[in-house]
Amino acid sequence: MDSNLYIYNTLSRTKEKFEPLHPPLVGLYVCGPTVYSDVHLGNCRTFVMFDLIYRYLLHLGYKVRYVRNITDAGHLEGDMDEGDDKFAKKARLEQLEPMEIVQKYTLGFHDVMRLFNALPPGIEPTATGHIIEQIEMVKQILKNGYAYEVNGTVYFDVEKYCKEFNYTILTNRQLDDLLENTRELGGQNEKRGRLDFALWIKAKPEHIMQWPSPWGNGFPGWHIECSAMSSKYLGNSFDIHGGGMDLAATHHTNEIAQSQACNHVQPAKYWMHTNMLTVNGTRMSKSKGNGFLPHELFTGSHELLSRGYSPMSVRFFMLQAHYRSTLDFSNEALEASDKGFKRLINAYALLDKLNPSPKSNIDLKGLTERCYAAMNDDFNSPVLIAELFEAVHIINSVYDGKTEATATDIEALKKLMDDFVIGVLGLKEESNQSDDMGKLLDFIINLRSEAKVNKDYATSDKIRIGLNSIGIQLKDNKEGTTWNKI
């Protein structure tokens, strides 16, 4: 299959035409969360953006195998290649078992992703579920001569690797600079080179998260899980590997090295990196403590927010910026997105109420082509949204009787909005109204209409203002009265 999709590849730092290794199959691997704490909004942005990418690939007709891991072991606290991992530390803090921590935050993560209307990945493997695969990979890397064992811990030999491969291929850094600027770190005395990183880590006896291995009891290093799981489910070479930009310099660099050292191939053809969400121009991160939790956002219980914003408004806010740009988070920006989203989704709801004309004076073909052109240009969702507002304008105009559209064009408009607003952008109407609520509102609107006919405006205003105060907005027009949630 042929498409005109271009993807910015971090490896080449250019947009490249997307040509899957085995069309129509596409293998997509995205580094998922480390589930030792609540995901914050910055984490969510990455997963929402890859949801957009996943959805568009599906829309183009590719058969996508989407793998996103859950890191539930092996992620070390601080920069030491020894000691406790994050789960053990958090477990002590919360007085839980490490696996209780994992379960708690995995469930929380899934809840949030569901609220954001993100499609679940096809496979969501965990590090603890793939210890054997990771041990096998470490064994192979040792066998190939790119690792060494010291006292129960196995290190990757970066210096040896550098002689044959380009270690800094993703970030283009100079190796000498890296060596000069890497600090003296813990575990240094065991490591031969200061850039070497742990593939397998010896566990302290009291450490509950440990498994037997040829090198004694221990647990896997952080980077090996993604290499092991991506090759298990997608093969040694697959199409797209993604993650946040912050992972490129270390995690992804080491992933490439591990896969090359083990399988002698580049793991991914295209590397995609999403940019950071910022607050007042500074990156939102766990360690900085400036992270917004999704529920603070939805309820408005955060000092920087004047009110709560719905998950769909927040998703729309994220989609209005390109995935490779930083996006600055503020109450004002969110407020603007909230209104923009409602304008878009209200127009979508109007599609069923359009009256066809014998003639048409709109150009849907050009508009549709521009929508595809936007997405084909490295998933440019902000431009897509700008085009979709053109469709919003047409829909409103037809509804007002100021523009004419044939039944065929109305169908095409409906398909366009279904494809892109619902399918690709993954937005949906948030009204949680049941049929009962719809019927109830129809009844109330009828009562109000009767009052209006009788010029009993006191009653009709009372109804309108009362509904408004509980979040339901009435809109009077020639055809009658429509309503939507505020």
Added chain:
RNA sequence: GGUCGGGUGGCCGAGUGGCUAGGCAGAGGUCUGCAAAACCUUUUACAGCGGUUCGAACCCGCUCCUGACCUCCA
């Protein structure tokens, strides 16, 4: 210090060597019992200084400011 990005109107954010981004906010109007919505019209831009060019916000140089990564983080 090294690597790589940014600086666009009141806000958020696209884009580009010549043609309106878009949303929000502001102003005026139409419609309407009022309101809201919608529709029409409209005001604010491309950090600074040089250079290349018929033409630059877009290319080049310098300056200033700023961010990310280089250490756990999507």
